[in-house]
Amino acid sequence: MVRLIRTEKEVEGRYSEQWILVEEDALDQWPAGPLETVGRPAARQDGLARARGEAIYTADVQLPGMLHAAVLRSPHAYARLKRIELAAALELPAVRAVIGPADLDALTDHAGYPGAPVAAAAADTFEAAQSAIEAIEVEWEVLEPVLDPEQAVAEDQLTQPARSYERGDVEQGLAEADAVVEGEFRTQTVLHNALETHQSVARWEGDALEVYTSTQFIWGVRNEIAEKLGIPGDRVRVVCLYMGGGFGAKNDAGDYTYVAIELARRTGRPVRCALTRREENLATGNRNATIQRLAAGARADGTLTALRGDFVNSVGWEGWLAPTAGPMQMLYACDNVRTVEQGAKLNTPPMAAFRAPGFVEGTFGLECLLDQLAAKLDVDPLELRRRNYAASDSLGERSYSSKNLAECYRLAEPHWERRHEVRSRSEERWRRGVGLASQIWFGGGGPPSYAWVRVGSDGRATVITAMQDIGTGSRTAMAQIAAEELGLPLEQVEVVLGDTARGPYASISAGSSTIPSMGPAVRSAAADAARQILEIAAQRHHLEERVLSLKGGSIVSADGGSWPLETITGLLEDGQILGKGARGPNPAGMRVLTFGVQVAEVAVDVETGEVRVERVAAIHDVGRIVNPLNARSQVEGGIIQAIGHTFSEQRLLDPQSGAVLTQTLDAYKLPTIADVPEIVAEFVDVPDAHLTNLGSKGLGEPPIVPTAAAIANAIRDATGAQVRSLPITREEMLRALAEERERRSAGERERVGASSA
Amino acid sequence: MPELELTINGDAYRLEAPIGRSLGEVLREDLGFTGTKIACGEGHCGACTVQLDGVPVLSCITLAHTVGTRKVTTIEGLRDHPLVEAFVRADALQCGFCTPGQIVSAAALVAANPTPTNEEIRHGMAGNLCRCGTYPRIEEAILSW
Numbered sequence: 001m002v003r004l005i006r007t008e009k010e011v012e013g014r015y016s017e018q019w020i021l022v023e024e025d026a027l028d029q030w031p032a033g034p035l036e037t038v039g040r041p042a043a044r045q046d047g048l049a050r051a052r053g054e055a056i057y058t059a060d061v062q063l064p065g066m067l068h069a070a071v072l073r074s075p076h077a078y079a080r081l082k083r084i085e086l087a088a089a090l091e092l093p094a095v096r097a098v099i100g101p102a103d104l105d106a107l108t109d110h111a112g113y114p115g116a117p118v119a120a121a122a123a124d125t126f127e128a129a130q131s132a133i134e135a136i137e138v139e140w141e142v143l144e145p146v147l148d149p150e151q152a153v154a155e156d157q158l159t160q161p162a163r164s165y166e167r168g169d170v171e172q173g174l175a176e177a178d179a180v181v182e183g184e185f186r187t188q189t190v191l192h193n194a195l196e197t198h199q200s201v202a203r204w205e206g207d208a209l210e211v212y213t214s215t216q217f218i219w220g221v222r223n224e225i226a227e228k229l230g231i232p233g234d235r236v237r238v239v240c241l242y243m244g245g246g247f248g249a250k251n252d253a254g255d256y257t258y259v260a261i262e263l264a265r266r267t268g269r270p271v272r273c274a275l276t277r278r279e280e281n282l283a284t285g286n287r288n289a290t291i292q293r294l295a296a297g298a299r300a301d302g303t304l305t306a307l308r309g310d311f312v313n314s315v316g317w318e319g320w321l322a323p324t325a326g327p328m329q330m331l332y333a334c335d336n337v338r339t340v341e342q343g344a345k346l347n348t349p350p351m352a353a354f355r356a357p358g359f360v361e362g363t364f365g366l367e368c369l370l371d372q373l374a375a376k377l378d379v380d381p382l383e384l385r386r387r388n389y390a391a392s393d394s395l396g397e398r399s400y401s402s403k404n405l406a407e408c409y410r411l412a413e414p415h416w417e418r419r420h421e422v423r424s425r426s427e428e429r430w431r432r433g434v435g436l437a438s439q440i441w442f443g444g445g446g447p448p449s450y451a452w453v454r455v456g457s458d459g460r461a462t463v464i465t466a467m468q469d470i471g472t473g474s475r476t477a478m479a480q481i482a483a484e485e486l487g488l489p490l491e492q493v494e495v496v497l498g499d500t501a502r503g504p505y506a507s508i509s510a511g512s513s514t515i516p517s518m519g520p521a522v523r524s525a526a527a528d529a530a531r532q533i534l535e536i537a538a539q540r541h542h543l544e545e546r547v548l549s550l551k552g553g554s555i556v557s558a559d560g561g562s563w564p565l566e567t568i569t570g571l572l573e574d575g576q577i578l579g580k581g582a583r584g585p586n587p588a589g590m591r592v593l594t595f596g597v598q599v600a601e602v603a604v605d606v607e608t609g610e611v612r613v614e615r616v617a618a619i620h621d622v623g624r625i626v627n628p629l630n631a632r633s634q635v636e637g638g639i640i641q642a643i644g645h646t647f648s649e650q651r652l653l654d655p656q657s658g659a660v661l662t663q664t665l666d667a668y669k670l671p672t673i674a675d676v677p678e679i680v681a682e683f684v685d686v687p688d689a690h691l692t693n694l695g696s697k698g699l700g701e702p703p704i705v706p707t708a709a710a711i712a713n714a715i716r717d718a719t720g721a722q723v724r725s726l727p728i729t730r731e732e733m734l735r736a737l738a739e740e741r742e743r744r745s746a747g748e749r750e751r752v753g754a755s756s757a
Numbered sequence: 758m759p760e761l762e763l764t765i766n767g768d769a770y771r772l773e774a775p776i777g778r779s780l781g782e783v784l785r786e787d788l789g790f791t792g793t794k795i796a797c798g799e800g801h802c803g804a805c806t807v808q809l810d811g812v813p814v815l816s817c818i819t820l821a822h823t824v825g826t827r828k829v830t831t832i833e834g835l836r837d838h839p840l841v842e843a844f845v846r847a848d849a850l851q852c853g854f855c856t857p858g859q860i861v862s863a864a865a866l867v868a869a870n871p872t873p874t875n876e877e878i879r880h881g882m883a884g885n886l887c888r889c890g891t892y893p894r895i896e897e898a899i900l901s902w
Contacts (some may be wrong), residue, residue: 053792
């Protein structure tokens with residue numbers, strides 16, 4: 001019997017309600033800790049294919065007769081097209097089609113940002129397509145761009161109405177405080193720079209469309225295209241077998257996909273539209289810059305009495321208002337909180353989700369502010385956080401499905417304890433210190449998500465679902481979950497994914513949701529298959545099903561009998577056992593969140609402003625860990641990306657024209673292997689008893705959330721200097737050091753003045 | 758179009774390629790060696806690394822006609838190199854798009870120096886970017902191959 005219920009779905013903090021079907025026979029969770037396969041390290045199932053260069057990414061898809069597209073983009077931050085002439089381009093050799101704003105919605109004659117797509121051409125080669133777009137005659141009316149977020153806010157140029165949140169009475173809370181700290185923090189625009197650029201190959205077959213695309217959500221792209229083109233969803237097949245990184249920027253179809261589709265339709269040939277690295281850094285999204293004006297008040301013992309934040313997100317020409325105030329609203333128990341978030345509409349490229357959007361930026365400000373408060377009150381920073389521990393959901397009305405942040409803090413103690421030894425290694429010029437920051441984020445996933453598990457007569461199982469593995473190892477995790485439920489060795493389980501024509505609906509790989517959304521569906525499908533196998537075995541051996549179980553590739557009976565799985569499935573010859581599974585709802589009335597803490601150790605050269613991160617310890621609570629090997633890699637990867645955000649990465653604009661100056665990987669500096677500190681990853685690894693049949697939350701985003709703040713707080717510990725903006729360039733570090741020297745000498749003068757008076 | 762003769766992974770190839778065509782384009786588009794990835798196309802990221810006579814070079818900014826008699830080794834020629842297993846064992850890849858280039862660079866590194874130190878690995882591999890941040894695992898893979 002299936003029940004139809006209305007439930008809530010959350011992706012990156014955006015909640016929606018939807019109908020789902022729930023099976024009655026919910027599975028009990030497995031016990032905590034390592035099982036036969038789940039909870040044990042497993043090498044990536046697709047590791048060899050990727051490492052040997054055999055994996056076919058979208059970038060590698062070559063179809064017979066395939067044409068290449070190039071896109072003409074606005075050279076201006078803000079301009080109107082006065083005239084466009086495509087004919088000359090179409091006359092060039094090897095050029096097969098040219099389209100402009102009149103031909104396709106994705107192309108515009110009103111360019112709101114540099115890089116806005118205006119026209120496109122398909123040709124036999126990419127070079128010929130580039131020549132074609134250079135031959136397009138364009139006349140622009142150049143308009144004055146708005147580039148300053150504060151000016152935009154002052155002029156009420158917002159992407160959406162301001163978002164306000166209030167609980168308690170902040171003014172009263174500040175008035176009651178023994179200490180109040182205030183600060184303005186800024187974070188920069190960061191570019192995703194997945195190594196596989198945004199790209200699609202489109203091919204029509206009659207009225208059916210095939211799209212190979214580098215995406216985090218094949219099913220979402222399928223539905224989006226179907227709706228846009230007004231064709232049935234089942235006439236659109238979206239394929240992404242291997243994916244070269246997304247980090248949030250590849251959640252939608254994107255204009256390049258529509259360009260490929262339209263050019264393929266006009267030419268009757270497959271068309272690839274692949275962005276160059278420079279286009280990638282212009283027009284595929286970014287983590288928006290923020291300005292955060294924050295205040296916190298606390299009693300002498302460190303108990304928070306008020307938190308106040310005014311946030312401006314530089315959203316760009318389009319985009320959504322990421323929850324920069326989220327950490328301030330949710331991380332601590334504080335009765336009086338007021339936040340206002342505004343999204344500045346600017347003539348800059350649109351933002352896109354980027355690994356914990358909003359929370360990365362907001363955690364930097366909030367957790368730096370907390371350390372300012374700790375210093376002012378002379379309270380230990382870890383103790384300050386414990387004193388303001390939120391035992392129940394700070395937003396009210398709900399309980400946590402599980403929260404083990406206290407255990408994270410406990411596990412952090414040995415790392416935090418190192419600060420005495422680290423500080424003692426300070427020298428005249430290189431000062432050393434330790435800082436920490438807490439992490440809160442979503443990551444509960446949700447329904448609907450479906451999987452099938454097929455068991456063949458050879459006793460091998462195949463998980464089939466239209467999800468994607470964007471490089472996180474979700475393919476391997478799904479195989480582990482199915483293997484566990486079927487009692488099979490991991491080598492006997494394959495996973496088929498990445499194709500909307502092969503398998504049921506599966507959810508997006510974003511918002512740290514793949515394992516929590518898909519894992520329970522896969523387990524449920526495997527359990528369905530297992531039940532069928534045991535039914536068959538029971539009949540074959542004249543036993544009751546309840547005495548039978550699957551273990552080690554065999555059917556085992558309570559009385560000691562054991563039959564290899566294939567002796568039962570083999571009876572069926574070419575028959576197949578097909579298990580079906582669905583993701584159940586999230587627990588009603590509960591908030592499903594991830595938690596953690598990171599402890600950073602730094603050395604600061606007080607003469608040059610050079611900062612070296614020497615060690616980062618990360619302790620995260622994301623429920624059950626399915627694959628400790630991949631989990632550690634996620635943590636390391638998140639921290640390394642955060643180190644880039646903290647020190648070297650910054651999109652720079654020409655302040656007059658708005659042109660993006662950092663379009664290459666030479667100008668835009670990603671971290672290299674030489675920039676990596678020692679990283680220690682630990683997990684609480686306790687299943688969330690309320691969350692699905694698996695008890696796992698997502699881990700993709702949590703590790704990137706607290707790193708910048710932990711580093712900034714370590715810098716403060718080492719030098720007393722408060723960095724206020726990311727990235728922490730030498731310039732910013734020297735500014736903070738000078739400010740600190742000034743503060744100290746002012747204090748010194750005061751003391752001298754007081755004693756001489 | 759000018760003729761081009763190349764020795765790739767021990768096999769001889771003859772084709773026509775315009776002057777100015779990069780080795781990366783010839784490998785990927787003309788000959789189907791798609792294991793070599795192009796991620797930036799201007800010599801900044803290392804994803805396209807191949808070896809010429811054992812020396813790692815960036816195939817996206819190497820003109821095909823300048824290769825001459827030097828022997829080209831791509832990831833396809835290193836598929837059975839023990840480093841490949843070591844990368845998988847150490848979990849030294851996530852999305853995997855940079856991985857063939859990483860392995861081609863690492864293979865040249867260990868050919869010259871089979872037991873590099875951490876410092877030597879960091880020096881030798883600093884030209885190969887990985888956006889997923891698998892660097893600690895790459896270091897481990899090259900230490901443990």
